[in-house]
Amino acid sequence: MERHLVIGASGQLGIELIIGMQDRYGVSAVVSSDIRKSDDDDVNRGEFILLDATNKEAVRKVLVDGKFTHVYHLVAMLSAKGEENPLAGWDLNMTSLLNVLECAKEGLVKKVFWPSSIAVFGPNAPKNATAQDTFCDPTTVYGVSKVAGELWCKYYFEHYGVDVRSLRYPGLIGHRSQPGGGTTDYAVEAFYRALEGKKFDCYLEKNEALPMMYMDDAIRATLNLMEAPSECVRVRTSYNLSGCSFSPSELSDEIRKTIPDFETVYNPDARQQIAASWPDSIDDTDARSDWGWNAKYDIEGLVAAMLKALKR
Numbered sequence: 336m337e338r339h340l341v342i343g344a345s346g347q348l349g350i351e352l353i354i355g356m357q358d359r360y361g362v363s364a365v366v367s368s369d370i371r372k373s374d375d376d377d378v379n380r381g382e383f384i385l386l387d388a389t390n391k392e393a394v395r396k397v398l399v400d401g402k403f404t405h406v407y408h409l410v411a412m413l414s415a416k417g418e419e420n421p422l423a424g425w426d427l428n429m430t431s432l433l434n435v436l437e438c439a440k441e442g443l444v445k446k447v448f449w450p451s452s453i454a455v456f457g458p459n460a461p462k463n464a465t466a467q468d469t470f471c472d473p474t475t476v477y478g479v480s481k482v483a484g485e486l487w488c489k490y491y492f493e494h495y496g497v498d499v500r501s502l503r504y505p506g507l508i509g510h511r512s513q514p515g516g517g518t519t520d521y522a523v524e525a526f527y528r529a530l531e532g533k534k535f536d537c538y539l540e541k542n543e544a545l546p547m548m549y550m551d552d553a554i555r556a557t558l559n560l561m562e563a564p565s566e567c568v569r570v571r572t573s574y575n576l577s578g579c580s581f582s583p584s585e586l587s588d589e590i591r592k593t594i595p596d597f598e599t600v601y602n603p604d605a606r607q608q609i610a611a612s613w614p615d616s617i618d619d620t621d622a623r624s625d626w627g628w629n630a631k632y633d634i635e636g637l638v639a640a641m642l643k644a645l646k647r
């Protein structure tokens with residue numbers, strides 16, 4: 336029987352992944368773990384284990400005791416927060432990943448998922464339809480840790496046969512929880528301000544386009560990749576993944592179609608520089624041809640889905 340453990344389950348992605356997997360595999364097949372318990376009632380239908388993923392022995396014990404077949408290791412300090420404390424960001428992102436990979440090397444788990452990001456790209460990568468194999472010269476410690484992590488995943492696959500799979504997520508937009516410490520977080524905040532009838536103070540420039548994705552697409556991509564036959568997963572660093580792409584002003588215009596009074600003001604801060612170093616849009620040809628990826632949400636669908644869910 337398959338048993339799925341999500342490490343870092345109380346974050347923005349973890350909460351949605353847990354619920355997506357509970358629906359797909361059953362509540363008892365999915366266990367969440369983190370350094371704090373989520374307050375989402377749906378997530379808490381399932382078992383929770385308190386776990387600090389930087390403690391290798393603790394990770395090992397949870398995997399041995401729980402007899403898990405699949406691990407989704409989501410622990411990370413994101414781009415903006417990482418710039419405030421680069422060494423702590425590097426340490427958390429790398430130590431926790433290597434702890435999981437070492438356990439997988441020992442055969443304690445069959446499959447590992449680890450998220451990478453569009454943050455692997457930097458100023459020298461082409462901005463539009465950024466290709467799978469182009470310059471990865473990130474300017475943030477988060478991006479550096481993602482490039483290194485991707486190479487570690489490939490190393491463990493090639494040297495030890497660890498079946499580790501990965502996606503380069505764009506900015507993720509979902510309604511169940513808010514992100515924290517990222518550069519793309521503004522897009523989630525915009526919806527809350529719009530529905531509260533408040534002015535939105537945006538920390539990016541109005542025309543700063545970034546790759547984005549609605550959470551339902553991200554969860555579907557993750558589970559489809561994990562379920563794909565091993566021989567179809569040809570990219571063992573991390574797959575480019577595209578949803579849609581928009582700037583703050585395009586997002587505001589789309590929200591205004593439903594909430595005409597919504598007002599955005601622009602006061603770029605240090606996060607603008609990070610955003611400017613990332614692609615505007617992504618070419619995900621390999622994900623499409625290797626395991627049949629196809630995004631469902633464009634900006635219209637994403638905004639409609641977010642407003643409907645948050646109103647509810």
Ligand code: AKB
Nearest residue numbers: 413414452517518519
């Ligand atoms: C961030 O903004 O740091 C993340 C990401 C794009 O990986 N959302």
